[in-house]
Amino acid sequence: MRLSQLIASIAEPPRPHAQDPPLPSSLARFVLWSGGWHQAAICALSVAVFLLNAAPIETQRRIIDTAVHAGRLAAILRLAGLQFAIILTFGSAKLAMNVYRAWLGECATRDLRLVVTRKLENLQVDDLALSNGTGLAMILAEADDIGAFVGSSLSLPIVEIGFLASVFAYLAVLDLRMMSVSLLILTPQFVFVPVMQRAINRRVAQRTRILRRFGEEILSRSRAESSARRLDEVFTLNLGMFETKFALNFLMNLTYSLGSLLVLGIGCVLVVQGRTEIATVVTFLSATGRIVDPWNDLVDWARGLALTIVKYRLVAQAIGAPSGGVSSLPATAR
Secondary structure (H helix, E strand, O other): OOHHHHHHHHHOOOOOOOOOOOOOOOHHHHHHHHHOHHHHHHHHHHHHHHHHHHHHHHHHHHHHHHHHOOOOHHHHHHHHHHHHHHHHHHHHHHHHHHHHHHHHHHHHHHHHHHHHHHHHHOOOHHHOOOOOOHHHHHHHHHHHHHHHHHHHOOHHHHHHHHHHHHHHHHHHHHOHHHHHHHHOOOOOHHHHHHHHHHHHHHHHHHHHHHHHHHHHHOOOHHHHHHHHHHHHHHHHHHHHHHHHHHHHHHHHHHHHHHHHHHHHHHHHHHHHOOOOOHHHHHHHHHHHHHOHHHHHHHHHHHHHHHHHHHHHHHHHHHHHOOOOHHHHOOHHHO
16 A cells, blocks of 8 residues: 555545444454554554664763763764754654554544444344443443554554663663663562552452443432442442552652662762773663653553453443343353
């Protein structure tokens, strides 16, 4: 496909896949079904983005090294111009990637809404658990969250993992000892991040199921007391989720700060001993700061993946049932 054709296709609304398309059984299949070859294209663009994101670390080191060794001004200006060109190219590529992601997300949202509405149009009104449209509104609202995640489901981990891998590979070539110190920043997080994140995911999934049941019970006056109890359960779950989330953020920020202090302290000792250069220490400090956002984005992506899988399964189960709409969810999804 030519560039002009690609731009034209993005400018137009996405087309439905079929007159009555079936909904894929899993989120992974839905991502590929909705995005098609565009997912491969945005993944290729993501590779270019993370390579460009890592390149300024080396040019920055060369600028500092040239200045420390009293290099020529012309050499510093050339390196600064190269740094600017890389930054500009990186910004343009990231802009294109973000727009592409948003377009893919909107395509997925529209596809999911088409499938949901067409499935519900084929149901009799008496078959719907909530004939006033509450159940339908819940499903269509969840389609927004699912579609938004689909747009970055493959490209985001490629960008962030690729950037982290390229940075640590570059640091290993520059100074293996200092790279090992920098890696210590993330090592503790491999222990507490998965444990605390699973706790958050369990609470959010349980809250989603409770709110689904609350939507069924709120219309029944005889269940008013039960509905109030549901809200108390949601309140407790939300508090526990916020406490765990803020504790996780505190521990992550603490490891980043301690890691930077460790890199600075060991780096300065090596400089005094003549075993490394000050430009290398500055480069490692800069790289240490640059890995914070990619790692946080990966943690957020993992959280979004777990939640989106739950939401997609609930939607697929709701519209895939022969009758009963939302109320036809199995016990494990309630």
